[in-house]
Amino acid sequence: MVSLRNLTVSYRQHPALHHISGSFAPGSLTAVVGPNGSGKSTLLKSIVGLLPIEGGALTVAPPRERIAYLPQIADIDRGFPIDVRDCVLLGCWGAAGAWGAVNRSMLGRVDAALQAVGLAGFERRSIGSLSSGQLQRVMFARMLVQDAELILLDEPFNAVDARTTAALLALVRQWHGQRRTVIAVLHDDHLVREYFPSTLLLARELVGWGATGEVLTEPNLRRARAMAEAWDESAELCGTGTLAAQEAAA
């Protein structure tokens, strides 16, 4: 579904992801975890095609219109003048095309999605008037109508209360049951252990990737923290330093 081979992504020559290799299997449900600044958002943005690749290769099987991407809530422009229904309707763009007409079935899907996230009756509210949790529900409704093969979620439960988290987690589980591939950046280890079978632990380099119980171990978490503390924010791209790079060069 998504494979990374020795992937390096940098911002102005400073690496945020360094020699990452591995793959997300079709239908997998993976948490991406790691300290602040460890490259988690950079990974999602790279997969969705928002950032140029500095080195290595990144292969993403589904076309862009079959990928749903939820950025961090802080990155969503809430001043954009759009109401809840039209915002959810944007999830249909892959089916309708840029200039396609909105049909009755699309509007039915939007209504059903708003019902599913508990926002029936909010159709004409502007997104700027919503609470963070309500806005996150709207974004999930949009993904429901999008019918994506690959779903990328960046801190989807941030600033969201326990009840809303439970409701949105139920949707994530539903997507997993439908064999969609879901990749979510998360900070809550308890939630990851309970709901996510696979985990990718990042500290700009790969610390672990596999079954959650085998990756979220105390030694791995300690190693990730130590790597974060050792970061040099102005370090230049290295050509060889890591095990992955040495393996690739061998």
Ligand SMILES: Nc1ncnc2c1ncn2[C@@H]1O[C@H](COP(=O)(O)OP(=O)(O)OP(=O)(O)O)[C@@H](O)[C@H]1O
């Ligand atoms: N647009 C940008 N320009 C320059 N540097 C950036 C940019 N975006 C991210 N970075 C840097 O890249 C590194 C990784 O950032 P990224 O946002 O991917 O980390 P993260 O693991 O998602 O962090 P957090 O948990 O804090 O959200 C950080 O050092 C960050 O400062």
